[in-house]
Amino acid sequence: MTKVDKESLAGPVDCKPIIVDRSHKVNIAPTHHKTLTHLPKRPPVDLAFTDLTYNVQEGRKSNVKTILKSVSGRLRSGELTAIMGPSGAGKSTLLNILTGYKTSGMEGSITVNGMERNLSSFRKLSCYIMQDNQLHGNLTVEEAMKVATSLKLPSATSREDKEEVIQEILETLGLADHLKTMTSNLSGGQKKRLSIALELVNNPPIMFFDEPTSGLDSSSCFQCISLLKTLASGGRTIICTIHQPSARLFEMFDHLYTLAEGQCVYQGSTGRLVEWLGSLNLQCPSYHNPASFIIEVSCGEYGENTSKLVRAIENGKNDIRNGKPFPTQPNYNNQKDMEVSAKSAIGWNVNDASQIRDKFAGDVPNSANGANGTNSTSNLQNGLLQFAANEISKGSKAEPLVVQMDTEKQDNAEVALLGTDGSPRRYATSEAKQFWVVLTRTLLFSRRDWTLMYLRLFAHILVGFLIGALYYDIGNDGSKVLSNLGFLFFNMLFLMYTSMTITILSFPLEMPVLVKEHFNRWYSLRSYYLAITVSDIPFQAIFCIIYVVIVYLLTSQPLEWFRFSMFLSSCLLISFVAQSVGLVVGAAMNVQNGVFLAPVMSVPFLLFSGFFVSFNAIPVYLRWITYVSYIRYGFEGTALATYSFNRTNLACHQAYCHFKKPEITLEELDMTNADFTLDIAALCLIFLLLRISAFLFLRWKLRSTR
Numbered sequence: 018m019t020k021v022d023k024e025s026l027a028g029p030v031d032c033k034p035i036i037v038d039r040s041h042k043v044n045i046a047p048t049h050h051k052t053l054t055h056l057p058k059r060p061p062v063d064l065a066f067t068d069l070t071y072n073v074q075e076g077r078k079s080n081v082k083t084i085l086k087s088v089s090g091r092l093r094s095g096e097l098t099a100i101m102g103p104s105g106a107g108k109s110t111l112l113n114i115l116t117g118y119k120t121s122g123m124e125g126s127i128t129v130n131g132m133e134r135n136l137s138s139f140r141k142l143s144c145y146i147m148q149d150n151q152l153h154g155n156l157t158v159e160e161a162m163k164v165a166t167s168l169k170l171p172s173a174t175s176r177e178d179k180e181e182v183i184q185e186i187l188e189t190l191g192l193a194d195h196l197k198t199m200t201s202n203l204s205g206g207q208k209k210r211l212s213i214a215l216e217l218v219n220n221p222p223i224m225f226f227d228e229p230t231s232g233l234d235s236s237s238c239f240q241c242i243s244l245l246k247t248l249a250s251g252g253r254t255i256i257c258t259i260h261q262p263s264a265r266l267f268e269m270f271d272h273l274y275t276l277a278e279g280q281c282v283y284q285g286s287t288g289r290l291v292e293w294l295g296s297l298n299l300q301c302p303s304y305h306n307p308a309s310f311i312i313e314v315s316c317g318e319y320g321e322n323t324s325k326l327v328r329a330i331e332n333g334k335n336d337i338r339n340g341k342p343f344p345t346q347p348n349y350n351n352q353k354d355m356e357v358s359a360k361s362a363i364g365w366n367v368n369d370a371s372q373i374r375d376k377f378a379g380d381v382p383n384s385a386n387g388a389n390g391t392n393s394t395s396n397l398q399n400g401l402l403q404f405a406a407n408e409i410s411k412g413s414k415a416e417p418l419v420v421q422m423d424t425e426k427q428d429n430a431e432v433a434l435l436g437t438d439g440s441p442r443r444y445a446t447s448e449a450k451q452f453w454v455v456l457t458r459t460l461l462f463s464r465r466d467w468t469l470m471y472l473r474l475f476a477h478i479l480v481g482f483l484i485g486a487l488y489y490d491i492g493n494d495g496s497k498v499l500s501n502l503g504f505l506f507f508n509m510l511f512l513m514y515t516s517m518t519i520t521i522l523s524f525p526l527e528m529p530v531l532v533k534e535h536f537n538r539w540y541s542l543r544s545y546y547l548a549i550t551v552s553d554i555p556f557q558a559i560f561c562i563i564y565v566v567i568v569y570l571l572t573s574q575p576l577e578w579f580r581f582s583m584f585l586s587s588c589l590l591i592s593f594v595a596q597s598v599g600l601v602v603g604a605a606m607n608v609q610n611g612v613f614l615a616p617v618m619s620v621p622f623l624l625f626s627g628f629f630v631s632f633n634a635i636p637v638y639l640r641w642i643t644y645v646s647y648i649r650y651g652f653e654g655t656a657l658a659t660y661s662f663n664r665t666n667l668a669c670h671q672a673y674c675h676f677k678k679p680e681i682t683l684e685e686l687d688m689t690n691a692d693f694t695l696d697i698a699a700l701c702l703i704f705l706l707l708r709i710s711a712f713l714f715l716r717w718k719l720r721s722t723r
């Protein structure tokens with residue numbers, strides 16, 4: 018990640034970047050390095066939460082488990098925050114709540130730049146990079162980035178601008194040499210960087226990461242955290258959960274939030290941790306990793322200290338940083354009082370901007386450095402006053418936990434509530450555009466997916482010839498009508514299972530990517546669903562046509578165009594309906610359950626298709642099943658195409674052929690009064706109902722995970 022080592026990632030505000038040099042030390046350097054100049058400007062965002070409680074119901078309804086117990090905290094822009102804690106402490110739960118991924122069962126308040134969080138707008142400002150990267154393996158890095166820019170940047174952005182954004186991000190993240198590499202072939206660290214690159218396209222001011230270093234070796238871990246640090250130094254709020262980092266990684270974090278048993282045991286700078294624990298008679302042994310030590314303390318290896326730590330930190334209401342833990346604080350009546358007190362407390366002439374800058378170098382929040390490069394003295398003073406006031410207010414036990422803001426952030430709070438571009442729209446692009454981008458992407462996957470395309474094509478051709486050979490030339494033979502009916506039924510069976518199982522197997526694999534992209538506001542579920550619904554229809558149609566042409570000709574079915582088109586349309590509709598069943602099952606359950614349940618659930622439809630038992634022979638109380646059996650409509654459709662519409666008598670090479678007259682066959686099947694149009698209409702209706710059900714299941718599943 019050489020590029021990351023050298024360059025900074027300018028963020029929401031133009032501030033001093035933190036540069037990671039070759040000796041892997043983090044330095045503050047002036048802003049003459051390459052920055053991400055083409056990203057849209059975004060407001061810096063501070064996030065605070067107060068008395069956050071999260072309950073889940075376990076087993077019986079009355080059994081409520083409290084996972085987060087009234088925790089509070091504040092996460093500032095320009096800082097890299099680690100959420101740490103023993104396994105099961107509630108780190109992922111807290112992250113899921115802060116991102117807005119989990120909403121039900123939560124109590125407490127979450128504020129953005131001091132104002133109550135509007136979840137919808139907040140999700141436009143933030144992104145959540147989940148643990149397993151969730152990338153589409155069948156795209157190159159360049160294609161993946163193009164999809165991201167097409168969906169996440171407004172449609173008005175020119176192609177050249179989008180390309181510049183892609184180039185700039187990939188160069189900065191050290192992926193420029195891998196433009197044509199398939200994402201499935203990237204290393205773990207590169208995949209992580211690509212996940213970040215995809216979300217960086219619209220420059221979200223808050224980025225959440227769930228265990229970004231999991232599965233990476235120590236060098237890749239370092240590169241990954243360096244990258245996050247650099248993102249934070251650009252003014253973003255970077256929050257990640259992490260499992261016991263090495264001492265070298267640990268000191269790269271600006272801010273540590275530690276949980277134990279669902280409560281906050283430490284909040285503050287990483288540098289102050291050891292001293293703070295020492296003041297509570299918890300001495301970190303020499304040469305011991307402080308990150309390991311706080312976890313060990315939280316696990317109870319040094320006795321029961323959790324409640325002592327929780328009390329001392331007031332469950333996250335206090336913040337240990339910059340060597341000023343818990344100064345006593347008078348109650349301020351208003352902002353002015355606080356500023357006056359702040360001035361006297363720091364004892365500096367706050368009108369002298371340069372003096373303040375020197376004093377606060379590295380400590381001052383980015384917003385105080387002058388927004389967007391204006392660096393105006395008044396902005397700086399205002400920010401510093403606020404900073405000083407904040408420093409003092411941290412210790413206030415009576416003060417409610419609201420992130421203090423400078424003027425710029427107050428302005429931005431409004432932006433945060435409206436949406437970053439001030440527009441109330443949920444997505445950066447129109448639904449038509451989202452549909453088109455997802456459709457072209459899905460078509461590209463399909464083309465590249467060997468199983469989905471070539472194996473399926475091969476199976477249709479192979480089975481077509483096998484069936485053709487087995488039932489060769491029986492279509493016009495009056496003595497082989499029963500075999501021909503068997504052929505008609507097998508067609509249904511084959512088309513049903515091939516189209517259903519491929520969807521059951523492939524669709525659930527899409528789910529994690531859908532969850533991530535939909536959550537990060539790439540597209541609406543409607544556009545996505547419409548695109549994947551449309552995308553596979555042409556392929557399924559082509560395979561079905563190839564199969565039908567082979568078997569129709571080899572088995573010598575009547576060579577009349579209208580009969581062929583009726584036969585084909587019944588077969589096509591059966592495969593589309595079966596594909597829809599696959600979508601419903603794939604949307605509602607996982608692969609294992611789906612692969613077992615879907616064929617089992619299809620058995621009644623096969624039994625009541627009219628092939629094994631004719632309609633009149635079915636007990637009255639079971640006849641309703643034939644009306645919902647799509648196989649029945651397909652079978653009836655192909656049987657009518659073959660034997661109805663005044664077909665001439667079949668050839669008979671034996672002394673007596675009972676089924677020489679086509680009407681007799683239809684009589685035996687109880688299809689004399691059957692209506693082909695009705696069969697087609699019923700299949701179309703079932704297809705529509707199933708597609709709608711699949712959409713509803715998908716929506717339910719996305720919601721139920723939250």
Ligand SMILES: Nc1ncnc2c1ncn2[C@@H]1O[C@H](COP(=O)(O)OP(=O)(O)OP(=O)(O)O)[C@@H](O)[C@H]1O
Pocket residue numbers: 073074075082084102103104105106107108109110111
């Ligand atoms: N839906 C749920 N029902 C019951 N218990 C749950 C549920 N979700 C989480 N928990 C429990 O809440 C606790 C915190 O879970 P969480 O996944 O947040 O922990 P964590 O700190 O991220 O752990 P790890 O580091 O092992 O991933 C665990 O004890 C977990 O079993």
